[in-house]
Amino acid sequence: MLTTITMILFISLFLTGCTTKNNQAIDASLLTASWDEVTAIAKGQEVNIYMWGGSDTINKYIDDWVAPRLKKQTGVVLKRIPVNDTKDIIQKLLTEKQLGKKEGSIDIIWINGENFKDAKEQNLLWGSINEQLPNFNRFxxxxxxxxxxxxxxxIAGLEAPWGxxxxxxxxDENKVKNPPKSMEELKQWVINNPGKFTYPAxxxxxxxxxxxxxxxxxxxGHQQYLKRLSEQENxxxxxxxxxxxxxxIEPYLWREGATYPESSAKLDLLYANGEVWMTMGYDPGRASAQIQKGIFPQSSKTFVLNNGTLSNTHYLxxxxxxxxxxxxLVAINYLLSPEAQIAxxxxxxxxxxxxxxxxxxxxxxxxxxxxxxxxxATLTMDQLVKHRVPEIPAEYISVIEKGWLENVAKE
Structure with a gap:
């Protein structure tokens, strides 16, 4: 027998002329309904996940691995909507909120950092979802x-960790015999190997x-930046x-620093073509995957700095x-399942x-x-864990990015 809340949900969903007030009641009740009730409502829904689309590997994981299994196990259809910059999603939501648009087109956002901070401050996120997710609570x-x-x-429960x-x-170890282990060593390497290094703008x-x-x-070091930006002096x-x-280092970069790759994908392409001898990114396993696909040279390896490299969690x-x-909710819960996480x-x-x-x-x-x-090419988990440093608060990032344009790009 259906519970009272399930009956309310189904009636509200399927009767014509449903009011905004009823829709808001449905939204609120989903956060307190039983998981069986949530999955019953979810079955047959087409969920749009808006996410950065710059990695063929990630795109295929969603399209070819996750989506078929999610549909088979839950009846939820997952549709990936690629975007170049998550900031565009935040701006879209902000515009919809200002216009009073009660129903948009975005069901899930892949998000973290300054984009999450902006979304949280502008009240662009639905509610505290994590306690409603069985796999979050269990694993x-x-x-x-x-x-x-x-x-x-x-995070206040507004986003669920994904990875x-x-x-x-x-x-390329055939070209770089002793990879630098500090920024000072990297500077000397760049100067000694002009044109063979760059970074995305x-x-x-x-x-x-x-x-x-x-x-x-x-x-x-990073410790001084863990306090709020407003507390910083000078x-x-x-x-x-x-x-x-x-x-x-700019005069010794690729194209003498006159231009920079606009994305990590473009930097990867320069590396794959041998124009530069290093690339970089937040994916410790990417080099190995690109070797397997025949994109990166077999001689590719990865390294971290002695003082550590940035580590963060990304969310949905x-x-x-x-x-x-x-x-x-059902799609995010599945993405947190051991099956999906191990894959x-x-x-x-x-x-x-x-x-x-x-x-x-x-x-x-x-x-x-x-x-x-x-x-x-992948470092061991122990090597990675021992060389992790935290991200600084998101409010610093826009200051640094603006400063780069003013102090480096325009110099």
Missing amino acids: VEKDADNIRFDFGED TAQFVFVY PPDFTGSAFVRHVLYETTG LEQTLEPMWSYLNE SIPFNAPNKAGA KLDPMNWGDLLAIDPNKLSKEDRVVIEKMDTGI
């Missing part, structure tokens, strides 16, 4: 700081992260060594006006690190993870 170490805080911002990223550098996510590594090493003076470093969230919220860890599917805690998995699943071949 995620919810009290861990790297889960609870997104670039220093309390963990760590920045690595990729190099901020605000590209990867390029912005590279600049933050320079920030950490040239200004005395920030312009503090940042000056970073700008000096970037301007010092549901907008305030998502048309298929039940389906979105995502496989570099042939993606190589993205787990958002769930391996200690909470079954013995069988832990064995699968331990035996997984993460690829010839």
